[in-house]
Amino acid sequence: DAGVIQSPRHEVTEMGQEVTLRCKPISGHDYLFWYRQTMMRGLELLIYFNNNVPIDDSGMPEDRFSAKMPNASFSTLKIQPSEPRDSAVYFCASSLWGGAGNTIYFGEGSWLTVV
């Protein structure tokens, strides 16, 4: 399997612009996660989906952030409008339900810089 695929790998954008990050989970996985990693805050869970349905979005920092999963093989994380403090690495991850011991598989990340 190709693993979790994220795009773009790197993005530099100006403050106020819309940013869309994309993710293709591993085929057959029924959980999808969006994480954000910064030096200050470490790894934060933003939102996760189960069978394409958002289950917990309590980690989404503001209304500027939104995530969708229109089908089992695609998800987006959108920031509108973007701000410099949104600069971070955004990871998408997926897993196949196996109880509490299920392993999460991460993508390579989308490195976002907002100037």
Add this chain to the structure above:
Amino acid sequence: AQSVAQPEDQVNVAEGNPLTVKCTYSVSGNPYLFWYVQYPNRGLQFLLKYITGDNLVKGSYGFEAEFNKSQTSFHLKKPSALVSDSALYFCAVSYPSGGSYIPTFGRGTSLIVHP
């Protein structure tokens, strides 16, 4: 509630020496414990996990971890460190509470192996 602590931001070790990366957890029942590794500019990769059974768990790249229930710890170990082991290591705990099995990640420990 579940939580995990990695008390060291950074661990330095000489190549060939044994290494230990510490992790302690807090859950109200039996935990499921994980170690992930993040190499520079990459996503997190699964190393090993403890579900039940033998307290010593062996994983990828020669790593192992020991589950100690009385000390609520799950330290990552390797008998002989390699320079290529230099990376960021994350401990995670998962616990079946309220139907949610989403793991909680620690802040990460940077392992630096000196030649």
